Structure formats: C-alpha cells, structure tokens
Amino acid sequence: MRTDIFARLDREPVPPKIEVPRMTRTRLALFGGTSAFYLIVVVAVLLSTWLVTLDWKIMLFRPYQQWPELHAFLDYYVVLGQRGPTAVMVAAWLGWRSWRQHTLRPLLSLGAALLILNVTVGSVKLGLGRLGPHYATQVGSAELFAGGDIFPSGHTANAVVTWGILAYLATTPRARRYLSALSAVVALGVGLTTVYLGTHWLSDVLLGWAAGLLILLALPWCEPVIAVVEAWILDRRDRIRDRLRARRRLVPSLPVASGGPRLFPAPTAQEEPSREAVGAAASHARPARSRPSSDRLTA
Numbered sequence: 001m002r003t004d005i006f007a008r009l010d011r012e013p014v015p016p017k018i019e020v021p022r023m024t025r026t027r028l029a030l031f032g033g034t035s036a037f038y039l040i041v042v043v044a045v046l047l048s049t050w051l052v053t054l055d056w057k058i059m060l061f062r063p064y065q066q067w068p069e070l071h072a073f074l075d076y077y078v079v080l081g082q083r084g085p086t087a088v089m090v091a092a093w094l095g096w097r098s099w100r101q102h103t104l105r106p107l108l109s110l111g112a113a114l115l116i117l118n119v120t121v122g123s124v125k126l127g128l129g130r131l132g133p134h135y136a137t138q139v140g141s142a143e144l145f146a147g148g149d150i151f152p153s154g155h156t157a158n159a160v161v162t163w164g165i166l167a168y169l170a171t172t173p174r175a176r177r178y179l180s181a182l183s184a185v186v187a188l189g190v191g192l193t194t195v196y197l198g199t200h201w202l203s204d205v206l207l208g209w210a211a212g213l214l215i216l217l218a219l220p221w222c223e224p225v226i227a228v229v230e231a232w233i234l235d236r237r238d239r240i241r242d243r244l245r246a247r248r249r250l251v252p253s254l255p256v257a258s259g260g261p262r263l264f265p266a267p268t269a270q271e272e273p274s275r276e277a278v279g280a281a282a283s284h285a286r287p288a289r290s291r292p293s294s295d296r297l298t299a
Helices: 005-009 025-046 050-061 068-081 083-101 105-128 154-168 173-197 202-250 278-285 294-298
Strands: none
Touching (some): 025 050, 068 083, 068 154, 083 154
C-alpha cells in the first residue's frame, strides 16, 4: 500500500461516500435574498435611477486611463472569466476526479451549471439588449433595447459558476471554505476588471455576480436529475461492454488451420469412424491365391 503523496493520484478501489448538498434553510434564505437583489438591479436600470448615473460616472472616469500600469496584467487576468478557457481547465480537473472516484457527478454538475448559465443569462442579455460603454450613444441613458448583449455580465457570471463549482463539489468542509474564498476573490476580480477595461457597466457586473450565485445556490435542485442521468449513462456503458465481450468470445482470434479456436467442437473418439491399413483391407477383401507348384508344371 502506497503512503506517499503520489498515492492520491491513483484510482480509489471503491467509490467513496459523497455527501450531496441539500437545499437547506440557509441556502433557501440566500437564494431568496440574491433573487431580490437581482430584481432590484434590473428595475434600477430599467427606470434609469442613480445606478445608471453611477455607471456613467465610472465610465467617464475611465479607470484604464487613470491606472494604465495595470492594463497589461488585467488583460490576462480577465481570461479567468472567459467561458472557453475556464471550462476546459475546470472540466479537466473534474474529469480526473470522476475517474478517480468512479462517478460522473462532478462532470455532470459542471455541465448542468453551464447549461443553466447559458439559458438564463443569455435570455436576459438578448431580452434587454443593452449596449456596452464603448458603444453608448446618449449620456445618462441606460442604453437598453438597442441590440446589445452585455447585461448581465457573462464574464462575471461565468467566473462565479465555473470557479464556484469547485467549492460546491468539495468533499470536506475545510476544502469547501478555502475554495469558496478563492472562487469569490477570482469572481470579484474578474467583474471589477471588466469595469476597469470599460467593457461593462458596474450594474452589468452586479447582475452578473447575482446571476452566477443564483445558479450555484439552485444546483441542489438539479441533483436528482444528475443522479438519473448518471445511472442511465453507466447502464448504457455496461451494456455496450457486455456486448463487446460476448462478440470477442464468438469470433476466433486466429485461423483454425493455425491452431486457433474452433467454431465447432472436434469429433470425439466414439464418433470417429474406424480406419484400417490399406494392406489389411485388401487381405480381407480378396484371399491370396496359391501359386501352382513346380512339380505340376514339370508333369
């Protein structure tokens, strides 16, 4: 039995007992409070309140011009919120965990979270059609229903969901606390970076944080569906594996002439016809004639 640190890279012999998060009262209270905050931000932008005024003040302040020395670093940091690179990195990690723990739940949870993210955030983006700061046409306007797609911020919501799923799937309370803090710092940094670069209004980021948190809080409701999908996939895998094994038993691996397995059993000793030597058969069929003696020929 290996006791070094590399033993944790090996596959566990049996699937571990994993505690699936439940929709507790605390989670329900957080879900309700975040939903209320989400609606407040949407209404504040729709009515062009003080929040829209704050958006314009920050945009006209142009943070990327005030602190240009941060621009190069934040251009790379904001990639932590892009859907493609982050999904690949997190999926690779969760794929290894799925293999090691004999379960598809980590990958299916990530897939469910990203699916809900695309549907919910994408529909609100297209429905409100808000333009970004670089494409704004009228000072003080909310720039809604103008064909844009930035409200809420997809970068921010994706950062919350993609990195927060690691904390959601943590197997120990200590790991969950550390990963929750790390994902919160990354998501906060990505959202503020988009404001610094001028690609999003502040209200876009506020709504993106709320949208991503709502998805993470709602994931326990998806656990029964995830369990059904996992059982179906594993059942299909076992059936395909059994069929392949059955075919390998029927099809010979080598030709019969080369000593490979036969499709039909060879005849047993009782079924084999009796064979005799050629000479012996001839002697039984025709008895030998006696040749005339030399005395008869001389007589």
